[in-house]
Amino acid sequence: MGFSQGLSGLSAAAKALDVVGNNIANSQTVGFKAGSVSFADIFAGSMGMGVQVAGVSQNFGQGGPATGGSALDMMISGNGFFRMVDEAGSVFYGRNGQFEQNENGFIVNKTNGMFLTGYQATDGVINPGAQVGPIRIPKDDMPPAASTKGSVTGNLKSDDKIIPATPVFDPEDADTYNYVSEVTATDSLGNKHAIKVYYVHTGEGKWTVHAQDSTSPGAVNDGFVRTDLEFGPDGKLKDPKSLAIVGSPYNGSAALNLNLDLNITQNASDTQVMLGEIDGQAPGKFNNYQVSDTGEVIAIYSNGKRQTVAQVVLADFANAGGLEQQGNNLWAETVQSGQPFLGTSGMGSFGNIEGGMLESSNVNLGDEMVNMIVYQRNYQSNSQTIKTQSEVLQTLVNLR
Incomplete structure (x- = not known):
């Protein structure tokens, strides 16, 4: 019996060393998961017959980031x-x-x-x-799209000078308005249009806003549209306001038709109004791609736009x-x-x-080195039982 027990121990230890060796060899393999050996005893009735490898399982624990x-x-x-x-x-x-x-x-x-x-x-x-299918990153150019809606945000200074009704507003005369801001929009061919927005303080808590597609003005009133703003004592608009800006066809494009929401407050801070958001885009060349932390594959274009192409x-x-x-x-x-x-x-x-x-691989080299020493000692010990059994049999053979 001693020979079979020892041989089973040698075989099990050798397989365990194979697993350890494989773990160590793959300690730098990206995404590798370490294996571990499970042993089971072998019995015939009440007599122990040795050991066997019950299986090799993998540790799916998290590997470190790289x-x-x-x-x-x-x-x-x-x-x-x-x-x-x-x-x-x-x-x-x-x-x-x-x-x-x-x-x-x-x-x-x-x-x-x-x-x-x-x-x-x-x-x-x-x-x-x-x-669900294979992910492909298209490298096609991004086509142009006309701007149709946008918004401006910011603040109008509450104690800015009040401009009387006369002289009449004139974009060429800076004395007829308090402040001007600019919004860039695009038409159906991707041409850029400068939308000028002028702010006139007409009374306490009251402003008049004039806007025009200065690149390609519309036919009515030189393309100017206007609206009146009234702010409450809390500095917020009493009613939501927007401007429907209509331009003229430009370089073969369709006429720009932009609805601009005015998300503006009024308080004692300095006047500063800027673009909040706007849709549409100029044409763009495919430049690069990246993967976001939500697993989305995002294409990056020369016009500064980004577009999700897959997840x-x-x-x-x-x-x-x-x-x-x-x-x-x-x-x-x-x-x-x-x-x-x-x-x-x-x-x-x-x-x-x-x-x-x-x-990174989740192999712990320290643990593997210790396991290698243990399995090596186990192998040596099992070989020693075979050697001892051999010596016992030799003694029996030599009896006279």
């Missing part, structure tokens, strides 16, 4: 796996967030070119109910320990793992995706 070297590098902080497919459509899962763009614009992992999957955006909008999907399992290792830091679904459930960064039990970061 700075990525690519705009498409990403890290999952918390639960979840990146979902990838190969050319044949087979699905794999992994934690290695080293991705790049292939020649066709698809996001693929660097180790074996598998396609990262997620939701593709339509006109910058993600539809979570859309079909990365994460997968998780009821029993991640039941996944089958496929090499290259990949796992595949099994009956033991259960079917995957999908989600996005930060949703429910899913972790957060951090763009520009990578998850």
